[in-house]
Amino acid sequence: MNKSGISTVTQFILLGFPGPWKIQIILFSTILLIYILTLTGNIAIICAVRWGRRLHTPMYVLLANFSFLEIWYVTCTVPNMLVNFLSKTKTISFSGCFTQFYFFFSLGTTECFFLCVMAYDRYLAICRPLHYPSIMTRQLCVILVSLCWLIGFLGHAITIFFISQLPFCGPNIIDHFLCDVDPLMALSCAPAPIIKHVFHSVSSLIIITTIWYILGSYALVLRVVLQVPSSAGGRKAFSTCGSHLVVVSLFYGTIVMMYVSPASGNSVAMHKIITLIYSVVTPVLNPLIYSLRNKDMKVALHQVICGMRIIQPL
Secondary structure (H helix, E strand, C coil): CCCCCCCCCCEEEECCCCCCHHHHHHHHHHHHHHHHHHHHHHHHHHHHHHHCHHHCCHHHHHHHHHHHHHHHHHHCCHHHHHHHHHCCCCEEEHHHHHHHHHHHHHHHHHHHHHHHHHHHHHHHHHHCCCCHHHHCCHHHHHHHHHHHHHHHHHCCHHHHHHHHCCCCCCCCEECCCCCCHHHHHHCCCCCCHHHHHHHHHHHHHHHHHHHHHHHHHHHHHHHHHHHCCCCHHHHHHHHHHHHHHHHHHHHHHHHHHHHCCCHHHCCHHHHHHHHHHHHHHHHHHHHHHHCCCCHHHHHHHHHHHHHHHHHCCC
């Protein structure tokens, strides 16, 4: 990919989580279980929204798209991580590394914007309930979903392309379980502080802008909920917002530590743990927090499961 007289790297070695074979098996089993639970939970949500007529509303359409996003978010990193747990070489090709790099950051950026849109949807539903049907129409929902995907996949495209064009002439060992920006930049033969600062500036801008919007939206929602006399609806709204904020706090808390705060304060091991939390742990919690505590979603999931049981003997 790099045109120069210097011999270039054709593959990278992802060290992952070094340790004895027994530790590798335990980590493999744990991550595999989490991956299966993530796929199962998010696929169940998509099926429930697809076949549950009561769930054909903007809130659940956004949730189904969010679940679809989470499936691909974990799939772009976890399968390769699982293979490396059992592999002695732990290699990934140059093109495979940058493909993973691009999709990991594009899907992560898309998730930031989806969380914004979902917060906006809850704001309209709770703070402006009478105007909600006329504002959050099917057309607006489609536009917002499309913009999330479009902006997410264009946000880092140029900077990642320029990073991929840097000369990599060795070493090729990445002390991480995925291809991340700082470990890759550290392996480049030529210093490129400008593109690195541009990448981190874009990441910081997206993260800070979206988190402030989300927090502002939920602050307005909570203010309205607290002003309403105690009722089942108020408690439900408060519980929903509180659970959503748990996801937001866990996701944003970890990515802020990685891409906004100074990286020098964290060790390599801490970087791996933080990345593991927002890339693997958070997606498995989302179905529980966003959906399985919702009564309508429980009913829809029950209907889907019962339908599968009826069809299976046939």
